[in-house]
Amino acid sequence: MPLKDWLAALVVICAWGVNFVMIKIGLSEVPPLLLGALRFTFVVFPAILFVKRPQLPWRIIILYGLTISLGQFVFLFTAMYVGMPAGLASLVLQSQAFFTVLIAALLLGEGVRRHNILGMGAAVLGLFLIQLGAAPGSMTLLGFLLTLLAALCWATGNIVVKHAGKVDMLGLVVWGALIPPLPFLALSWTLEGPQAIQASLSGITHVGILAVAYLALIATVIGYVLWGRLLSRHPASKVAPLSLAVPVLGLVSAAWLLGEQMALIQWAGGLVVMLGLAVNTFGPMLAALLRRARRA
Template sequence: MPLRAFLLALLVTFIWGVNFVVIKLSVDGAPPLLVAALRFALAALPAVFFLKRPAVPLRLLIGYGLTVGLVQFGLLYVAVELGMSAGLASLLMQLQAFFTALLSAAVLRERLQPNQIGGMTLAFLGMLLIGLGGTHQGGLLSFGLVLLAALGWAVSNLQVRQAGNADVISLVVWSSLVSPVPLFIGSGLLSGWTPTVQALLGGGLGFWAAVAFMGYFNTVLGFGLWSRLIQQYGAARVAPLSLMVPVFGLLSSALYFHEAFPPLKALAALLVFLGLLLHVFGGRWLSAWQARPPLSSRR
């Protein structure tokens, strides 16, 4: 991969990692589902007027929009508003890789590889420490919501695979039209209509800057660059770089919010990250090991 493409991929992972800090800031004093609704409204507008509708069935377009908007990000925003830290949320959301593998095995009959099973084991041990060891803010509810959000991400990954060769950017933009209204209604029901309307009408420059960052930079620009890089250089080269997302998420949260990592929390985060590394790279390591010539031939 050329240096320019590598730097663009790092830029995307930086945007996606820092985005968790932006989410934390945006839901501080504003209903979380309203923030999510505005994010997807801006992701769709005005881009939808310049992109052709993706060549996918309407049910898939709507299903993808609801999965990403309501489940993945709706639940994530609520979890962060309940107290889940930005850094830990950025790490736990990467569990989507394991959920995707499990769903692919169950739905598509894809065989789980030994490195995937080993990676899941390490990551789930880390999750157990986080969930039961009191190493997170917001309680078990916020922890469970983030896991459900990661599961929603995994479901959306399978939906993208069902979309075949459809333009991913067009799919992201057009599907973003689906979730704003349900999210807005959910905000009124969950947080109350008065706070929802007040936040919508009274949001300051900082609030709208955060929403614009999430809608345009994180969603449209991020997914646009990422999809283009995958098309040019292949998923095998580009996708593993997504492991930098929780690195940037943890660092930015530590710098901005002074998020502390006591030993138990640090151990849990390390287990999850090591599990991700084994899941992504373990197959290559095993293949390289098996391809080594016998010891006798190297003498």
């Protein structure tokens, strides 16, 4: 890849890695469902006035908005609100890669290969170790399970994008963001209550505003647009592995900025999950290298 694309990839990794810290900061001032409504309101307005709607059927845009935008962040924000640490959330959310493989096999008839199964097995073991090593009060089981549901929604959105074919990612991100604000606000009004909404909006500080702006503009618009452009310019086999750096930065930034700590067994679980992700991503390449070595 040319230097400008490597720099774009670095921006995406940093934007998505620090994203989890900013979510935690935002949740300190705004309840999760209201935070989701604010995030996507500022993604869609005023950008929708200047960005053309992608040449896709409305059902694709709506499905994208309901899965990657609404479903993923309803579960992720709530998970982090009820006790999922930011660093671990960045790691567990990467299970979307395995959910994507499974859904593609079920709905699109794509084969599940040996390296996919090995990667999934390693990831399941790693996630078990992460949950097993959770100290009382450091991570809730509910938060862990909700993060897995967020990963499932992300994976479902990946299938929607895959089914759509070549798309204008900026248009899809902006117009897909038109779907979540009202459902988020309705859920917030029903579950969090109008008093909590009023208190949060009236008491929000510049730190909370900065967190919302980061989530909307940096993590969503800039992150997804640059990532989509990288995928359109280069083979997925070269771009996809770069996402493995996101949970690493997520764990480091959470430890540095939020003071989050993990037990030794959780670090081991994290390494096993990363190994599973690497096997899932690089499996065909490793298999080819092994075949060449045997022939030699």
